[in-house]
Amino acid sequence: MDKNKIIVFDTTLRDGEQSPGCSMNTEEKLRVALQLEKLGVDVIEAGFAAASPGDFDAVSQIAKTIKNSSICSLSRAIENDIKQAGLAVSHAPKHRIHTFIATSPIHMQYKLKMTPDEVIKRAIHAVQYARTFVDDVEFSLEDAGRSEIPFMKEVMDAVISAGATTINLPDTVGYRLPNELGAMVKELSEFANNRAIISVHNHNDLGLATANTLAAVLNGARQIEVTINGLGERAGNSALEESVMAIKVRKDVFGDLYTSINTPEIYATSRLVATITGVEPQQNKAIVGKNAFAHESGIHQDGVLKHQETYEIMRPEDVGVIKDSTLILGKHSGRAAFKDKIIQLGFDTVSDEELNIVFERFKNLADKKKDITDDDVRMLITDEALNHDKIYELVGLQISDCSSGMPMAAVSIKYEDKIIKDAGLGDGTMDAIFKTIDRITGFAGELKDYKVISVSEGKDALAKVTTRVSFEDGSQSFVGHGLSLDTMQATANAYLGALNSYLSQKNRLTKNCGHQV
Numbered sequence: 001m002d003k004n005k006i007i008v009f010d011t012t013l014r015d016g017e018q019s020p021g022c023s024m025n026t027e028e029k030l031r032v033a034l035q036l037e038k039l040g041v042d043v044i045e046a047g048f049a050a051a052s053p054g055d056f057d058a059v060s061q062i063a064k065t066i067k068n069s070s071i072c073s074l075s076r077a078i079e080n081d082i083k084q085a086g087l088a089v090s091h092a093p094k095h096r097i098h099t100f101i102a103t104s105p106i107h108m109q110y111k112l113k114m115t116p117d118e119v120i121k122r123a124i125h126a127v128q129y130a131r132t133f134v135d136d137v138e139f140s141l142e143d144a145g146r147s148e149i150p151f152m153k154e155v156m157d158a159v160i161s162a163g164a165t166t167i168n169l170p171d172t173v174g175y176r177l178p179n180e181l182g183a184m185v186k187e188l189s190e191f192a193n194n195r196a197i198i199s200v201h202n203h204n205d206l207g208l209a210t211a212n213t214l215a216a217v218l219n220g221a222r223q224i225e226v227t228i229n230g231l232g233e234r235a236g237n238s239a240l241e242e243s244v245m246a247i248k249v250r251k252d253v254f255g256d257l258y259t260s261i262n263t264p265e266i267y268a269t270s271r272l273v274a275t276i277t278g279v280e281p282q283q284n285k286a287i288v289g290k291n292a293f294a295h296e297s298g299i300h301q302d303g304v305l306k307h308q309e310t311y312e313i314m315r316p317e318d319v320g321v322i323k324d325s326t327l328i329l330g331k332h333s334g335r336a337a338f339k340d341k342i343i344q345l346g347f348d349t350v351s352d353e354e355l356n357i358v359f360e361r362f363k364n365l366a367d368k369k370k371d372i373t374d375d376d377v378r379m380l381i382t383d384e385a386l387n388h389d390k391i392y393e394l395v396g397l398q399i400s401d402c403s404s405g406m407p408m409a410a411v412s413i414k415y416e417d418k419i420i421k422d423a424g425l426g427d428g429t430m431d432a433i434f435k436t437i438d439r440i441t442g443f444a445g446e447l448k449d450y451k452v453i454s455v456s457e458g459k460d461a462l463a464k465v466t467t468r469v470s471f472e473d474g475s476q477s478f479v480g481h482g483l484s485l486d487t488m489q490a491t492a493n494a495y496l497g498a499l500n501s502y503l504s505q506k507n508r509l510t511k512n513c514g515h516q517v
Contacts (some may be wrong), residue, residue, distance in 0.1 A: 001197070004256045006247060007223040009199065010036050010240060011045040012273060013062075014074055016231035022277040023468070023477060025501045026058040026508070031385060032276065033062045034349075035269050036228075037069045040262040041240075043096060045225075049073040049088035050081040053509050054476065056088050063092035070094035070136065077101040077126035086133025097130040098168070100140035103147040103155055116151055120158050127162040138166040138199070145171035149184065153191050166197045166223060171212060174205030174235065182215035189220030199223035202238045204230060209238035214246055217257065228273040229281045229288065241266045241287040241319065249314050267320035268346040268378075275382045278451045278466030278479065287319055320346065322374060333366075335359050345374055347381050358384050365462075368485055373456045379464060383483040389504040392441055392496050395419055397489050401429045409433040411492065413440050433492050443499055445469040448477045452487060465490040469498035478502045 013029050016022060024032070029046070036044050046062040047055045063071045071092035075081035077099050089095035101112070101123050108114055114122070123139065130137045139159045141152055156167050169188060171181060181202070189198045200216040200223070202209040213224050230239035244261045247254045270288035274280050283290045293316045316322070322345075338359050342350060350358070358380050365380070366372060396412035409432035410423040422440045426432030430450075438444045449468035454461040465482040480497030482490035 001194075001222075003222070004258060005222070006217060006257055006259045007042045007197065007199075008040075008240065008244065008259050008261055009043040009045065009072075009223050009225045010041040010227065011201070011225055011237070012036070012227040012231060012240075013058075014045040014047050015201075015225075015233060015237055016227040016229075016273075016277075017047070018233045019231045019236065019277070019279065022231060022279055023479060024058075024276055025478060025505055026054065026061055027388060027501075027504070028276045028386060028479070029058045030061055030065060032228075032273060033066055033069075035265070035272050037066050038262065039265040039269050040260045041069050042260060043070045043072050043223075045072045045074060045098060046089075047073060048075070050075060050078075050084035052476070054505055056084055057505070057509060057512065059085075059088035060091060063089045063095065067093055070096050072096040072098050072138070075099045075126075075130075077122045079129055082126060082130050082133070086130065089134065094136075095134050096136040096138055096166075097134050098138040098140065099126045099130055100142050100168075100170075101126065102142040103152055104143035104145075105148065106146065107143050116154075120155055123155055124158050124162045127159045127164045131163040135165075137164050138168055139164040140168040140170055140201070142170060143172040144169040144184070145173065145176045145181065149187060152188060156188065156192060156196075160192070160195050164196055166199050167192060168199040168201055168223070168225065169216075169221075170201035170225075171203060171209075172201075174203035174209060176208075176212060177206075178208060178211045178215035181212045182219040185216040185221050186219035197222050199225060201225035203232065204235040204237060207235070209236070210242040210246070213238040213243045217243075217247065217254070228269055229279070229285070231273070231277070231279065239286070241270065245287055245314060245319065248318075263318055264320040265346065271375075271378055272382060275379065275464070275481070276386065276479070278449075278468075278481075280453060292316075293321055338362060342377060342381060345378060347378075350381060354381070354384055365485070369460045369462075371456075371458070375455050376462055379455050379462060379483055383464075383481055386481045387493070387497050387500070389500050391415070391500045391503050392437075394489070394492050394496055396421075397433070397492050399429050399432070399488055407432045409436045411436045411440060413437070413496070415441075429488060430491055433488065434495055437492065437495055437499075441499060443471055443502075445471050445495065445499060446474060447495075450491075452490070455483075460485065463487040463490045465494040467491070467494040467498050469495060469502075471499070471502045478505075 046059040049056045049059045059073050071089050073085035073089050075085040085097045198221045200221045202212040226240035227237045230236040244259050281289050361380050393414040395414050398410040401407040406425050407429045412421045420440050424436040426435050451466045453464050467480045468477045470477040478498045478501040480494040482494030484490040
C-alpha cells in the first residue's frame with residue numbers, strides 16, 4: 001500500500017442522494033457514476049442495495065458498467081442487508097461491502113438497545129459474513145465522533161481480526177472540532193498499526209466537515225469519504241472538490257500526500273450533479289461556485305491582471321473552469337466544429353446519435369438566442385442524456401391566462417407513434433398543464449418540488465426546470481428535467497420527464513422480476 005496515497009471514497013450516490021429532493025433514478029445514477037469514474041474516484045458508494053428494488057437495481061447496473069473504480073454498497077450489520085449488497089456489487093471487477101453499527105453510548109442505549117458486548121458480536125459476524133461475498137470489507141463505527149476511544153479500540157481489534165480491510169470513523173452528527181477529530185484519528189491510526197486503512201466520513205453540521213477531513217488526513221487517515229458539492233443529509237458532507245484541492249494546493253502542509261483525482265473534471269462533475277439533483281451550489285461555494293474565480297473589487301481585478309497569484313491560489317482550468325464562456329459558434333456552424341467544442345468541454349463519450357440530436361437542438365437555439373455560452377451547451381447535452389427514455393414526448397403546448405380569466409393549457413403528446421391532444425383548466429397555468437398531462441397519460445402525479453433556474457444571463461436565457469413528482473402510492477418520488485427558452489414548455493417537459501423516469505424504472509423492475517435473490 002502506498003502510504004502517501006489518499007483514497008477518495010465518493011458517497012454522492014448514497015449519502016448525497018439522501019439530501020431532501022436529491023433522489024435519482026437508475027439512469028441518472030449511472031451517468032453520475034460514469035463521470036465519477038472519469039474524475040478518478042477510487043471507490044464509488046453506489047447506494048444501499050437492501051433499501052428497495054430500485055436501489056438494488058441501481059447498484060447492480062453501476063457494478064456492471066464501471067470498470068476502473070471499486071463499487072461499494074452500504075449495509076447495516078444485518079445478514080439480509082449484507083447479502084443484497086454482496087449480490088448487487090458482484091458484477092463489478094472491483095467491489096466492496098461497507099457495513100456498520102453504532103458504537104456511541106447514546107446510540108447503543110437508545111437506538112440499538114444493545115450492550116457493548118452484543119455490539120461487538122454483531123460487528124464480528126457482519127464482517128465475517130461480508131467476507132463470504134467480497135475480499136474488501138469496510139466497517140464503520142457509526143457516531144465515532146461521540147464514541148469512547150477504549151471501546152472503539154475493542155471494536156476495531158475485533159473487526160480487523162474478522163477480516164475488515166478499512167475502518168471508517170464517521171463524525172455522524174458533525175460534532176467534533178478539527179483538533180479533537182485529529183487527535184482521535186491519530187490515536188486510533190496508531191492503534192491500527194497498518195493492519196487496516198483508517199477512513200473518515202465527516203458531516204457538516206457545524207460547517208467543519210472539510211476542516212475535519214483534512215485534520216484527519218494529517219493525523220493518519222488514508223481514506224476520505226466525500227460528496228460532490230458537499231451534498232448529504234442535513235448540512236451535508238465534506239465536499240470532494242474542497243478536500244482534494246486543499247491537498248493539491250497546500251503541498252507545504254501535506255507534503256507527498258496525493259489523490260488520484262483528475263482535477264480538471266471537477267467542474268464538469270459538479271455541474272452534472274447539480275443538473276440532475278436540481279440543487280445548485282451557492283454562488284460563493286468554494287471551488288465550483290459561480291463566484292469562485294470572479295473578482296468584482298477593483299483592487300482584486302487590478303492584482304489578478306498584473307499577476308494571477310495575487311488573488312487566486314489555483315487556476316480556474318485546474319478544476320475545469322473555462323473563463324471565456326461564450327461559444328463562438330452560430331447557426332451556420334457545422335457539426336464538426338460543434339463536436340470539437342463539446343469535446344473541449346469534456347463530453348468525449350457522446351454517441352453519434354446523441355451528437356446528432358443535440359446538434360439539431362443547438363441549431364434551433366442559435367436561431368433564437370444571440371449569444372450561446374458553454375453552460376448552454378453543457379445543459380443541452382446533459383438534458384438530452386437525462387431524457388433518454390421518452391415514453392411520453394411533448395409535441396406541442398399552448399397556454400392561456402389573464403388576470404380575470406381561467407388558466408388553460410392545450411397539450412399534444414406523442415405516445416407509441418400516436419399524437420394525443422387534450423386541453424384543460426387549472427388553478428394556474430402550471431396546474432392546468434399538469435392536469436392535462438395527467439388526463440392524457442392516465443397517471444396522476446403529485447408535485448413534491450419545483451425549481452427553475454436561468455442557465456445564463458439575459459432575457460433570452462434558457463430556463464432549466466427540475467420537478468420532483470410521486471405517482472401511485474407516493475412512496476417514491478421521481479425527478480424530471482426540462483430545458484427551453486420558454487419556462488412553461490420546460491415545465492411540461494420536466495413533468496413528463498418525471499413520469500418517464502417512473503415508468504422506465506417500473507418496466508425494468510418488472511422485466512427483472514425474479515432475478516434478484
